[in-house]
Amino acid sequence: MLTGVKETGRDKLFLICNYLYVFAAFLIVFYPVVYIVSASVSDPKYVASGEMWLWPKGITFDGYQRVLENSNIWIGYWNTIVYTVLGTAINLAVTLPAAYALSRKDFVGRHFFTGMFMVTMFFGGGLVPTYLLVKQLHMVNTVWAIVLPSAASIWNIIVSRTFFQSSIPRELQEAAQIDGATNMKLFVRIILPLSMPIIAVMALFYGVGNWNSYFSALIYLNDNAKYPLQLVLRQILVLQEMSAQGGGVIDSSTATAMNTKAEIAALVKYAVIIVATVPVIAVYPFLQRYFVQGVMIGSIKG
The missing domain is CATH 1.10.3720.10 (MetI-like)
Known part of the structure; x- marks a missing residue:
């Protein structure tokens, strides 16, 4: 953010909306991961009944x-x-x-x-x-x-x-060719190490x-x-x-x-x-x- 630039009300509203959107996207992506991890160590009956929806219940390995x-x-x-x-x-x-x-x-x-x-x-x-x-x-x-x-x-x-x-x-390739490098040597010894x-x-x-x-x-x-x-x-x-x-x-x-x-x-x-x-x-x-x-x-x- 540039120093000395005052944010307007619309800027603040836009920033808040961005944070809310990113947070919502984080929850949408993160919840299935937490659910699967929790379900993998929970009693199956709690998972099947819906009692386990976030944190593990009846922990079992x-x-x-x-x-x-x-x-x-x-x-x-x-x-x-x-x-x-x-x-x-x-x-x-x-x-x-x-x-x-x-x-x-x-x-x-x-x-x-x-x-x-x-x-x-x-x-x-x-x-x-x-x-x-x-x-x-x-x-x-x-x-x-x-x-x-x-x-x-x-x-x-x-x-x-x-x-x-x-x-x-391109100049690097031309220089290698002038030095006598074949296309295969150019690709293997010069292009790949730089790539x-x-x-x-x-x-x-x-x-x-x-x-x-x-x-x-x-x-x-x-x-x-x-x-x-x-x-x-x-x-x-x-x-x-x-x-x-x-x-x-x-x-x-x-x-x-x-x-x-x-x-x-x-x-x-x-x-x-x-x-x-x-x-x-x-x-x-x-x-x-x-x-x-x-x-x-x-x-x-x-």
């Missing part, structure tokens, strides 16, 4: 204990880590060279290729042709069906291209996307041992819903057993949500400045 004892969850956890690391590495290996090539003014046809890339942002072949292609390539029920079809994001290529155009001096901010941004974007992805696994995988953590969580949610619905005329003992099973599934569900979210939350503070920088890079079109 049975949900986390069952998560730690469930081998399927740990297998899904490991699969998610593998898909995220391998997928992000492939994403960067495809995105960065493509973006750098499109940023070079001496690249013949760069406008044509940029236009062709952008067409895919608005038009796609659809799910059935994509599945048939993956099947013909014999990638169904393999890790490649998860990481290869989503190897590149056109939007991220455009953002990276903008970074190369605006942050890497750590955009590399971190792309790694963050792709990493979070790969970590949260479940649709590709749902379509292409049919082996439970290869399911990512998100698909394991989906199975728990489906199990809870089926247990809650039941069906037909059942006696009291069966109803009690089904209700107990549904409560256990709900407890495990919230615990798995926390376990699946913690890694991203733990990493994000260290990459927050890169995330903000990536948003700013994307706001500059070039």
Whole structure:
């Protein structure tokens, strides 16, 4: 705020409205997080009845204990880590060279290729042709069906291209070429070391996307041992819903057993949500400045 400038009544009203809006947005975002954390350590009967709406009631850690004892969850956890690391590495290996090539003014046809890339942002072949292609390539029920079809994001290529155009001096590239550097040496030894901010941004974007992805696994995988953590969580949610619905005329003992099973599934569900979210939350503070920088890079079109 500038010193010596007196705020008018409208300025103060505008500032108050901004604070109220930010506070309301904070509550909308923060409440679900608090609710899930509280539900993961609360007695399921209090959660199901609505008695627990903010703070934990009937604290229990049975949900986390069952998560730690469930081998399927740990297998899904490991699969998610593998898909995220391998997928992000492939994403960067495809995105960065493509973006750098499109940023070079001496690249013949760069406008044509940029236009062709952008067409895919608005038009796609659809799910059935994509599945048939993956099947013909014999990638169904393999890790490649998860990481290869989503190897590149056109939007991220455009953002990276903008970074190369605006942050890497053309004179530096020309000087390296005069010294005898080939295009590959120029890219590996000069461009990449100067591009750590955009590399971190792309790694963050792709990493979070790969970590949260479940649709590709749902379509292409049919082996439970290869399911990512998100698909394991989906199975728990489906199990809870089926247990809650039941069906037909059942006696009291069966109803009690089904209700107990549904409560256990709900407890495990919230615990798995926390376990699946913690890694991203733990990493994000260290990459927050890169995330903000990536948003700013994307706001500059070039």
